[in-house]
Amino acid sequence: MKTAVAPLAHEIPPAADDDALAELQEIYIEKGTPAFMRTVLALFCGGFATFALLYCVQPMMPLLSHEYGINAAQSSLILSVATGMLAFGLLITGPISDRIGRKPVMVAALFAAALCTIASSMMPSWQGVLIMRALIGLSLSGLAAVAMTYLSEEIHPQHIGLAMGLYIGGNAIGGMSGRLITGVLIDFVSWHTAMLVIGGLALIAAAVFWKILPESRNFRARSLHPRSLLDGFTMHFRDAGLPLLFLEAFVLMGAFVTLFNYIGYRLLAAPYNLDQVFVGLLSVVYLSGIYSSAKIGSLA
Template sequence: MSKSALPARHEHAKPEEEPAPIQAARKAANQALEDADLYIEKGTRQFIHTALALFCGGFATFALLYCVQPMMPIFSEAFGITAAKSSLVLSVSTGLMAIGLLITGPISDAVGRKPVMVVSLFAAAIFTLLSAIMPTWEGVLVTRALVGLSLSGLAAVAMTYLSEEIHPQHIGLSMGLYISGNALGGMSGRVISGVLVDFVSWRVALASLGGLALVAAIIFWRRLPESRHFHPTPLRPRTLVNGFTQHFRDAGLPWLFLEGFLLMGAFVTLFNYIGYRLLGEPYHLSQAVVGVLSVVYLSGIYSSAQVGSLADKLGRRRVFWAVILLMLGGVVLTLFTPLPLVLVGMLLFTFGFFGAHSVASSWIGRRARQAKGQASSLYLFCYYVGSSIAGTLGGVFWHEAGWNGVGLFIATLLVGALAVALHLARLPALPLNVKAAAR
């Protein structure tokens, strides 16, 4: 039989189908391309769920961190310790939190944002419940140290998650809502524990806050959308060193780290020593009234969201220096004697601080192109180091020159922060990788 007589089997044969693994890989690649453009938009169900989850996470973080502050005199009485030793119940938490920030951010770059934050919140709630049943002071300190270390996981990663998943036009607003939760948590933790210990033991008060944090952790876990823009980075020492090097070579990130140090240092210094002034001449306010003045935090809850939204519209460069200038004006007002002026000054100062922190936080996420979790960790590390160092130095100025000395110290920090903000405003903008991105 000739070749021409052979049936042309191959001319119309169907092409072989791709093996199943290749089809699955192709489908996953196509889905990844589709997801690349799916940022969470303002007004959507996902945005509402994200805002609720991060608000609850921020609330729980700072409620658990600062709830022990009003209980320090009670710890002194219960365990027969000095005030200095009692203060360790907060110091060990903030200290371990600062150290943890350098660890949990890189871990999130390797294993993912949401898993690290969920584990962190549940762990902090559980360690708080354990601290309520510790029979010895040493046991309380160990569990409080673990609370601080656990909370670093959410504090370091939340800003990174928002910068990756929220549409750049709405990052400022979403960051502001998260920081609103921080402010409300910091205030509520102090107020709730301070009121409860008048009616129940410190153990019941601490356990109640641990239970509240556990509820917040469940809401966070159930409502926070999974990451769509996360790309894992292997957790290797060389990778960490490269990340640090890259961030400090950036034209803007080191200055933003410095801003965290200066702004938080100024904020903590004011609230560490304003109470001493109001308890003394010429005001003689009671301790209860001075404690109630923490309601000025409410202005921060409002400003963090509103200033963040304004920065989305006008640009961070135009808004950042303005809110720092507002802080400086608030400090100046506290130098006058009339009590209404002092209170207005505190209000303006708090409004400006939370607004500035909101803008700086969102700016970190925009400038860090890689190892975003590490960048957020560095910012918050400087933030808490500023709290520790400046808060202590402020006491030197108080003892040497009273409130005028403290006000001068805070003003010096803010003048430095203002100079840095003006420098940042002159930096060339980064190229945008999405449509209609933020400034």
């Protein structure tokens, strides 16, 4: 098995011989191969589990407010602590994967997040639930920080856009399914049971991910020296355009998540007086993102 990272297709000189091109095809995973299908399906499952676990709590926030006697802002902490710890974990799990490998970090992240979700359904106190949610966010950073790096290293450059689009499509389905499943279930069962169901589904997705994702072939371990970690972090701010993209994502996602956090309170009250199951069905708008992610990734 070759371990050297192959050059990008556009970096191969025009005079390169057929052996060099053949070597490129041997190292990279190409569209249409069984390995490509396994990779896309595995990352699809990983993205599904990540966003289902992260956002499954949004439809149940009004119910949590009633059960624990807390207001809407306090109830939203069940999502905020998870996303906050996920953001913090991105600074840690990425460098760890540079040292020990992509797949081990992602597999451990998914299993840990699923088990913490199951544990959160058994917590007797609000504080206990928040602690488990913080651990879930920290765990999920191990997939969010590493998945696209894995794809960029293993997928042929011509097909990276499609592969990443399909991965983001899995994110969209996960975000929709997590909200939809819990939004419908809590009209019939307790929120504890709904969380247990989501945790079980994520555990199955983690097992599928572990079994079918191909091992890295182009990964090369890097140092965990603090200086190299700092250089890797500051590098992103030396480009004039990247900080603006970071800001744009922060504002758009912040507004988007906040809308879904509180819209349930509004629709359950007068003058709408909708049932919880109909509020949960709002997540079907995610279906448009499933198509657009794959299509735009392919066009890019």
